[in-house]
Amino acid sequence: MVTRKEVAELAKVSEATVSRVFNGLGPMKPATKERVLEAAKVLGYHPNAIAQSFARRRSGNLGVVLPYMPKVHLFSAYYFAEILSGIGEQVREQGYDMLLSLLTPDDDLDYGRLYRSQKVDACVILGARDTESQRSSLLQLQEQGLPFCLVNQRFEGLSFLEVDADHVEGSYQAVRHLLDEGYRKIAFLNGSPHYTNSLDRRHGYQKAMLEAGLTMDPALLFEGNYSRTSGYEIAAKVWEIRDQVEAVFAANDRMAIGLMQGLRERGWIAGRDYAVIGCDDSDAAKLSDPPLSSIKVPFFEMGKGAARAVLASVGQGSSEVQLQVKLPTELKIRQSSKWIRQE
Amino acid sequence: MVTRKEVAELAKVSEATVSRVFNGLGPMKPATKERVLEAAKVLGYHPNAIAQSFARRRSGNLGVVLPYMPKVHLFSAYYFAEILSGIGEQVREQGYDMLLSLLTPDDDLDYGRLYRSQKVDACVILGARDTESQRSSLLQLQEQGLPFCLVNQRFEGLSFLEVDADHVEGSYQAVRHLLDEGYRKIAFLNGSPHYTNSLDRRHGYQKAMLEAGLTMDPALLFEGNYSRTSGYEIAAKVWEIRDQVEAVFAANDRMAIGLMQGLRERGWIAGRDYAVIGCDDSDAAKLSDPPLSSIKVPFFEMGKGAARAVLASVGQGSSEVQLQVKLPTELKIRQSSKWIRQE
DNA sequence: TTGTAAGCGTTATCAA
DNA sequence: TTGATAACGCTTACAA
Numbered sequence: 001m002v003t004r005k006e007v008a009e010l011a012k013v014s015e016a017t018v019s020r021v022f023n024g025l026g027p028m029k030p031a032t033k034e035r036v037l038e039a040a041k042v043l044g045y046h047p048n049a050i051a052q053s054f055a056r057r058r059s060g061n062l063g064v065v066l067p068y069m070p071k072v073h074l075f076s077a078y079y080f081a082e083i084l085s086g087i088g089e090q091v092r093e094q095g096y097d098m099l100l101s102l103l104t105p106d107d108d109l110d111y112g113r114l115y116r117s118q119k120v121d122a123c124v125i126l127g128a129r130d131t132e133s134q135r136s137s138l139l140q141l142q143e144q145g146l147p148f149c150l151v152n153q154r155f156e157g158l159s160f161l162e163v164d165a166d167h168v169e170g171s172y173q174a175v176r177h178l179l180d181e182g183y184r185k186i187a188f189l190n191g192s193p194h195y196t197n198s199l200d201r202r203h204g205y206q207k208a209m210l211e212a213g214l215t216m217d218p219a220l221l222f223e224g225n226y227s228r229t230s231g232y233e234i235a236a237k238v239w240e241i242r243d244q245v246e247a248v249f250a251a252n253d254r255m256a257i258g259l260m261q262g263l264r265e266r267g268w269i270a271g272r273d274y275a276v277i278g279c280d281d282s283d284a285a286k287l288s289d290p291p292l293s294s295i296k297v298p299f300f301e302m303g304k305g306a307a308r309a310v311l312a313s314v315g316q317g318s319s320e321v322q323l324q325v326k327l328p329t330e331l332k333i334r335q336s337s338k339w340i341r342q343e
Numbered sequence: 344m345v346t347r348k349e350v351a352e353l354a355k356v357s358e359a360t361v362s363r364v365f366n367g368l369g370p371m372k373p374a375t376k377e378r379v380l381e382a383a384k385v386l387g388y389h390p391n392a393i394a395q396s397f398a399r400r401r402s403g404n405l406g407v408v409l410p411y412m413p414k415v416h417l418f419s420a421y422y423f424a425e426i427l428s429g430i431g432e433q434v435r436e437q438g439y440d441m442l443l444s445l446l447t448p449d450d451d452l453d454y455g456r457l458y459r460s461q462k463v464d465a466c467v468i469l470g471a472r473d474t475e476s477q478r479s480s481l482l483q484l485q486e487q488g489l490p491f492c493l494v495n496q497r498f499e500g501l502s503f504l505e506v507d508a509d510h511v512e513g514s515y516q517a518v519r520h521l522l523d524e525g526y527r528k529i530a531f532l533n534g535s536p537h538y539t540n541s542l543d544r545r546h547g548y549q550k551a552m553l554e555a556g557l558t559m560d561p562a563l564l565f566e567g568n569y570s571r572t573s574g575y576e577i578a579a580k581v582w583e584i585r586d587q588v589e590a591v592f593a594a595n596d597r598m599a600i601g602l603m604q605g606l607r608e609r610g611w612i613a614g615r616d617y618a619v620i621g622c623d624d625s626d627a628a629k630l631s632d633p634p635l636s637s638i639k640v641p642f643f644e645m646g647k648g649a650a651r652a653v654l655a656s657v658g659q660g661s662s663e664v665q666l667q668v669k670l671p672t673e674l675k676i677r678q679s680s681k682w683i684r685q686e
Numbered sequence: 687t688t689g690t691a692a693g694c695g696t697t698a699t700c701a702a
Numbered sequence: 703t704t705g706a707t708a709a710c711g712c713t714t715a716c717a718a
Binding site: 001046047048049050051053054059061064080081084085088089092097098099100101102117118119228254257261264283284286287288289 | 344389390391392393394396397402404407423424427428431432435440441442443444445460461462571597600604607626627629630631632
Binding site for chain 1: 687688689690691693694695696
């Protein structure tokens with residue numbers, strides 16, 4: 001490997017000068033700079049990033065922490081790809097790299113590993129859940145002054161850096177839309193309450209229902225685990241009380257699609273016999289039959305925002321970064337919810 | 344940050360001894376080890392990974408190179424999630440970390456950046472295409488002795504480390520299945536020939552057709568770009584020659600689903616009026632209506648295998664690693680191809 | 687405007 | 703079985 005030293009020799013300057021050229025520091029005679037650049041080019045010199053990190057005491061890496069996911073549930077692959085792209089874009093703009101870390105459930109308490117080893121300067125944490133162990137791990141990180149940002153998950157009572165979407169408003173809009181279309185008996189298929197996501201969606205549902213003068217009928221509340229299969233299974237339960245159901249709002253697309261499949265087997269077709277709206281506006285929403293109305297969540301922007309926020313907090317102790325951010329969602333109407341039920 | 348020095352002082356040993364304990368090197372009096380470990384624990388010492396990399400002249404990072412993908416075509420998000428998980432599993436087993444790098448098309452020639460900066464010891468390259476510029480970039484890497492492994496893409500005539508699936512055999516099986524079901528007029532919807540993937544699938548199709556005594560009718564060959572939309576658009580063309588088509592073999596699920604959507608709008612339903620088989624066995628195959636028969640590709644294992652192969656080649660110059668690997672695929676039959684066309 | 691030199695926290699070699 | 707010590711390639715005062 002070509003080192004700075006060789007460049008310095010060839011250019012007949014000191015090593016420090018080579019560094020200055022490559023870091024664009026200090027005033028500098030153009031001719032000198034010229035000579036250094038020329039020498040570097042001739043020799044094929046490229047600064048050693050590891051050595052730079054070592055000297056700067058910063059890795060130049062942003063950690064991205066994901067739940068280890070042979071079986072992804074909450075997150076569609078789509079979600080994941082979008083967020084990663086968003087983080088990737090921001091990171092690249094700031095000259096950082098992304099270090100991916102897949103955590104198994106056992107690693108819960110080990111959020112700190114990447115930091116302690118100093119392989120990353122900050123982290124974006126995806127797929128966190130509100131459990132005791134995660135709360136305490138995160139608190140510990142915070143106490144140690146290790147910067148991180150959560151995406152799509154909040155922790156009430158704690159003040160972490162969090163980038164989320166406005167799921168309450170999104171769900172409210174979705175249910176409002178169903179109400180506007182004339183549906184009254186609206187069931188809600190939610191996911192685990194360990195995700196603030198689920199809680200928010202429930203709030204939105206509740207708000208719209210109450211506002212319309214309707215009560216929250218417990219019989220119309222179902223809980224799946226965000227998988228297609230769970231939606232499929234719940235179709236059986238919905239079918240049992242089909243005379244009380246005109247529409248379903250599901251907390252993600254996969255469950256919505258599973259539900260549609262299950263009900264179709266019983267002869268109930270979405271967009272004809274009942275309406276459905278999902279959440280995420282994933283690829284699957286466009287692929288399903290009928291196409292699924294869904295709440296579009298700006299995953300890309302959330303990833304990008306999280307990366308920006310947490311990297312900003314690296315630069316300057318704790319700066320003017322807004323702690324909690326909520327990005328707007330958008331309702332995408334497709335056939336699954338378009339037509340009023342035919343009596 | 345706690346350093347080795349402080350641990351050494353507390354444990355009353357030299358710094359070298361602390362290193363030995365943490366690296367499990369050399370013979371060592373248990374009592375000494377005990378003392379060092381105790382001291383480290385008391386102080387909360389963790390080796391600085393950057394300093395280690397610096398001293399070892401190895402980063403401990405495996406680079407994963409992805410095409411930058413606001414608009415993914417060839418690869419479903421599913422594909423990425425699976426491969427990344429596979430790489431992640433292997434990497435973790437070997438104590439490596441994954442450094443993700445999203446390359447924009449302009450970066451084509453810049454495969455070397457990560458290496459030159461020495462931030463990674465090896466790379467797994469996803470989503471490569473067989474173009475002149477990529478060929479030369481990769482050749483350059485090879486000449487510089489920088490280890491990399493390609494996934495799901497081969498370069499004929501060059502000997503790179505490559506992990507692929509047996510797409511020829513997979514496609515052959517799929518078309519055989521259609522033939523066995525009694526279909527004769529089988530169209531083929533392929534993707535860009537820049538991917539060996541596409542070429543392989545075409546070979547498999549051809550092999551099965553010829554073997555059955557059928558000719559390759561150019562009128563039955565269509566080319567999309569692996570997107571759902573392209574499949575949807577091609578439905579119009581297929582529709583025009585519908586009397587010559589009984590079944591379609593599509594080179595990925597997304598195009599297959601787009602095609603099904605397009606034909607459905609014209610009253611043609613897959614699994615009733617014609618048969619379809621896709622490739623990848625992505626989530627979408629299970630979500631589509633009717634569920635789509637598809638060729639399952641072992642993406643997870645491919646990722647894992649690629650990581651293992653390329654990391655092996657890091658350890659030991661160039662070792663006994665098998666250069667080209669092809670993993671088997673598996674045909675998943677679902678409703679879209681189950682029934683013989685009703686005359 | 688440029689050079690000198692002191693770190694940075696390890697690994698690894700050589701002696702003891 | 704352990705200790706000294708020279709790298710490693712850079713950043714960054716401080717000096718000139």
